[in-house]
Amino acid sequence: MKQNGYAKGWMLFSPWIITFLVFWFFPLVYSLVISLTDYRLLDPSVDWIGFANYSKLFSDADFISSLKNSFIFVIGTIPFTTAIALALALLLNEKFKGRTFFRAAYFMPSITSMVVIALIFSNLYARGGYLHLLADMIGLAPPANGFLLSENSALASIMAMDIWMASGYYMLLFLGGLQTIPTELYEAATISGASKWHQFRYITLPMLKPVTLFIIVINSIKSFQVFIEIFVMTKGGPLNSTFTGVYFVYENGLRKFDFGYASAAAYVLFAIIAIASVIQFKFLKTEWKA
């Protein structure tokens, strides 16, 4: 049957070929091309300007600070999300009554719309909101106008929300990883008298290496692209304190319609994400070998 199937295979597969070419391949190439031009909406003359957009970016204080905020966001969330997800997974890995219930409950924030989560937390973080009152009650002296209107706490508040939201999802990935560890390893370790801590340190952690690596890389890529929660909760403010890389792209590309400049910024972010992913792979691989 395979000999007469060549043309048909092509035809059956064409939906993805067309979708890929039109909505992924073309846009990727096109944005690289326009990043080398001064293309703006409502500006009839489009000129090649080489790498001028790119050099302009690195002297643009807004772009530099947006990069800084993106890095703070990634570095400030990933260790917590990963550690909490792992702790939750360990807690819910043993068999006990209600295990499925708790797994489902902890995972629930992850299936909820980001817009809705951002709205709920906007309410909780606002002046007089529940979290604001709570912080006040335990003597934390929260910012008077609510967490999102102070440049000292806005970004950290959004980060805390993201950690809360994502932990359940990565918990499930860790649970998947835990299930791949053969129970014989633990049995052997128990017989030879290894403590729980030693079992965790020398069996669980090394065996979870591939999942952990995957989680860190995927989560970094996602977190570096943080946008929706910023858009809903702070619009980049106050005083640019939550103005992140992707928000910069949105602001310049789709509000100021400076397509060339925004595309250059998008490619810089893409390059950073790609390089960071490669480094994470390399670094974590050698780290764990030791």
Next chain:
Amino acid sequence: MRQFGKYTLLAIIFVIMVFPLLWMFYLSLTSVQSQFTIQNFIYIFSSNNFGLYLFNSLFVGITVTVGNILFCFMCGYALARRKVPGSKFWLYTVLIVLMVPVHIVIIPIYILMNKLGLYDSYWALILPWLVNPIGIFLIKQYISTLPESLEEAARIDGAGEMKILFRIVMPLCKPALAILAIQVFMTNWNSFLFPFILTSSETYRTLPVALALLLGYQSIDWHQLMAGSVVAVLPILVLFLIFQRQIISDITAGAFKQ
């Protein structure tokens, strides 16, 4: 005693994880004076256009889901049972779609939709998402595990290729197609960035976009806003509660493959 400690810990985490969602339900069902009321829901449907937004979300979500069932099935079948030129390369497109930040493609897609005259239409919300490579490979894997004998028997009986494809293989793929449908619908239902950027008029506004734009107004009525949020969350929550075992085991199993 140890059990007790464990359940206490689990319960504390439970409260932290579920409280914000409960808070949303609470606000949506109360008035400013903290009295129970369903007035907020009546208001958003009568004085605000939530009926339309709900319809748009459902229409786009269902269309995209049906599209994915059909097209991911066709593409997955082609990869499993037919020769597709460059089949190795198409595997890498999964990675491209996973790794490429959407903000790179969003400006070109915005320009493209404008040039095609599809900006601010249902097409703009549907066309880019009718098929996805992760779904294709899910179906391909599934079909690879099915015996070919049924298809061959049908072929000997003189059944046409279309009939074999849709009457014989497709029903066998029901479990995989169900997973695909749930995942696609949930992702699409919650999606914000593309619907936000590719539409401008209220006619094509989906629930997440409507909610995000509502917050922008000066006086916020949290109770109405949370009623809108409940409308946007409830279908997904119901789907999740029905299929939670399936959804959770799929995600945990996904980690195996890495």
